[in-house]
Amino acid sequence: MSTRSEALADALDRMGLGSDAALVLHFPLRYEDETRITPVALARAGQPVQVEVEVTQSEVKFRPRRQLVVTAADDSGTVTLRFFNFYPSQQKQLAPGKRVRLFGDINPGFFGAEMLHPRVRTVGEDTALPDRLTPVYPATAGLSQASLRRAIDDALERTDLADSLPEALRRHYALVPFGAAVQALHRPRPGESLRDLDERLAPAWRRIKFDELLAQQLSLKRAHAARRNRDAPVLPQPADTDGSLIDRFLQQLPFALTGAQARAWAEIAADLSQPYPMQRLLQGDVGSGKTVVAALACLRAVEAGYQAAFMAPTEILAEQHFRKLADWLAPLGIQVAWLSGSLKVREKRAMKEAIASGAAPIAVGTHALIEDAVDFARLGVAVVDEQHRFGVRQRLALRAKAGDVSPHQLMMSATPIPRTLAMSFYADLDVSVIDELPPGRTPVLTKLIAAARREQVIERVRHACEGGAQAYWVCPLIEESETLQLQTALDTYEQLVIACPELKVGLVHGRMKPDEKAAVMADFVANRTQLLVATTVIEVGVDVPNASLMVIEHAERFGLSQLHQLRGRVGRGSRESACVLLYEGPLSQTARERLRVIHAYTDGFMIAAEDLKLRGPGEFIGSRQSGQPLLRFADLVIDEALVELAREAADTLLRDHVEAADRHLARWLAGREELLKA
Known part of the structure; x- marks a missing residue:
């Protein structure tokens, strides 16, 4: 094998294109039309065209900077070509008298029509034009378009493009044959609509997007079914519920469960009584009361002689859960262990021993819970809060703590999942929704105020705190950044201390030591601090x-989900509550749209649906697929109807055409199926 072939193979491997099957499914980003020649005089500014010209003059100029300047003409007019980066071979290719085809934009210049760095191809008087549009593929350094096109053309010749769908099913969904779709996208004929191809509206694109969604649905549905073949502890409801742990727990709570909480708990309790592992997503808006439902699941494990683990992504959130559970469960005589990276060595050792011996039936912590040195005596239930913030391997590591059996898993999210996203990426999970807020929660008034009125906002805060309320002031950065020029938490803290001398002002941010952070938060919870300046460490879990x-501050810099989570920190008591979004103009279109949405909606599901339109699914999912692209071709907003059809088709294939389902998965997932199962 030549050095060049090895280099090409390495470049293809780096892109995950080491097989013919992968190359066939590596579709173009866009297309260029080199099937026709446009006279220079008829070229429209800013639109890519192909012209065929003869070089009349070529020279290297050094002012204002070194450049190769070429003059060329056809029968209709003259064009100047400029190359700021060029090689001697290009000078030879563009010597006077050479006939060349140029592809690129023609724009008006100081001396007439100009092309900057056009693509150049030497031709003869009778060189034929291509009979297909030219695909432009996603590529990487060291991999030219020409090399990639040749590799894909070779793969197309060697690959069986037989349809994986039964013919009746393909016709039922009005899909073009798979082979025809692949050929149409890699080798589109002249006359095909460039717009339909580039915007993925062509029938061939519909087939490819359907196939991708179908593979995803098949894999997730199989993962869901496979879970039923794994063993899990059976955690049944006691025959006599009077006096049970859960009964005593509910009686001592200072509030009653809402209807939505009771419904979610009933769904979870039914799962826990099965011999296969629960894998349920509990979602509910900020402040809807997910923690108490999770506590019930933990108690069911304890009552059956098992342990429960409760993992949260940040120390502040994990500690908040720990304090809440410890307060609730102390009257029941249940020890709750606390495990985080910041514990002193002696404290951590004691907690690990309590967990390993079973003396602590419930353990709450950060990812410290999944360290190798942490052993559970008998893990039955694993709760993961804000589950999208954990990667696949972290969630699998917690599951592995149960040994040979699989623990029941309850995942919680205060970021409501839009319906299309739930259908597409959580098809292997059962979902419970808490869709009502506990009584006593007051609506939060949202105000958009320009940063120029900052002094008025400070005065409003000072007045509210003097009246007995408390306030948060959230900033996006910890220290000054010359590039972003944002107001920082440190500067804001100093300014507010000066502006509000009669108030006790606190400061909390991510670079503080955990015990410092805990002390500041404790002062705020106890109302020893009236005004808390913070970064987004208070985004989730803080309940005052x-x-x-x-x-x-600088609300235009935050995402919709973050703004909604932050806003949910207020309105938790009986006082009228408000969230002031200070923004700095001029606003980008996206920032303007985000602020419009957060001002218009308080319902988390509506906000999540709008957020999906604005930024796509990636951040909702977290590292669900461990860095693999979530969907390469389908778009969950544009292709919502296709998601529905793919779900339906997956059920049909798994029921009636198992071999076809196998063929489809082999083509589309090729070893990546495991990533969808966590």
């Missing part, structure tokens, strides 16, 4: 009912 005012 007396805090009724939040100011978010």
Whole structure:
């Protein structure tokens, strides 16, 4: 094998294109039309065209900078070519008298029509034009378009493009044959609509997007079915519920469960009584009361003689869960262990021993829970809060703590999942939704205020705190950044201390030591601090009912989900609450749209649906597929109807055409199926 072939193979491997099957499914980003020649005089500014010209003059100029300047003409007019990066071979290719085809934009210049760095091809008087549009593929350094096109053309010749769908099913969904779709996208004929191809509206694209979604649905549905073949502890409801742990727990709570909480718990309890592992997503808006439902699941494990693990992504959130559970469960005589990276060595050792011996039936912590040195005596239930913040391997590591059996898994999210996303990426999960807020939660008024009125906002905060309320002031950065020029938490803290001398002002941010952070938060919870300046470490889990005012600095820099989570920190008590979004103009179109949505909606599901339209699915899912692209071709907003059809088709294939389902998965997932199962 030549050096060049080895280099090409390495470049293809780096892109995951080491097989013919992968190359066949590596579709173009866009297309260029080299099937026709446009006279120079008829070329429209800013639109890519192909012209065929003869070089009349070529020279290297050094002012204002070194460049190769070429003059060329056809029967209709003259064009100047400029190359700021060029090689001697290009000078030879563009010597006077050479006939060349140029592809690129023609724009008006100081001396007439100009092309900057056009693509150049030497031709003869009778060189034929291509009979197909030219595909432009996603590529990487060291991999030219020409090399990639040759590799894909070779793969197309060697690959069986037989349809994986039964003919009746293909016709039922009005899909073009798979082979025809692949050929149409790699080798589109002249006359095909460039717009339909580039915007993925052509019938061939519909087939490819359907096939991708179908592979995803098949894999997730199989993962869901395979889970039923794994063993899990059976955690049944006691025959006599009076006096049970759960009964005593519910009686001592200072509130009653809402209807939505009771419904979610009933669904979870039914799962826990099965001999196969529960894998349920509990989603509910900010403040809807997911933690108490998770506590019930933990108690069911304890009552059956098992342990429960409760993992959260940040120390502040994990500690909040720990304190809440410890307070609730102390009257029941249940020890709750606390495990985080910041514990002193002696404390950590004691907690690990309590977990390993079973003395602590419930353990709460950060990812410290999944360290190798942490052993559970008998893990039955694993709760993961804000599950999209954990990677696949972290969630699998927690599951592995149960040994030979699989624990029941309850995943929680306060970022509501839009319907299309749930259908597409959570098809292997059962979903429970808490869609009502506990009584006593007050609606939060959202105000958009320009940063120029900052002094008025400070005065409003000072007045509210003097009246007995507490307030948050959230900033996006910890220290000054010359590039972003954002107001920082440190500067804001100093300014507010000066502006509000009668208030106790606190500061909390991610670079503080955990015990410092805990002390600041404890002061705020106890109302020893009236105004808390913070970064987004307070985004989730902080529960201070007396805090009724939040100011978010540079709100235009935050995502919708973050803004909604932050806003949910207020309105938890009986006081009227407000969230002030301070923004700095001029606003980008995206920032303007985000602020419009957060101002218009308080319902998390509506916000999530709008967020999906704005930024796509990636951040909702987290590292679900461990770095693999979530969907390469389908778009969950544009292709919602296709998701529905793919779900339906997956059920049909798994029921009636198992071999076809196998062929389809082999073509589309090629070893990546495991990533969808976590």
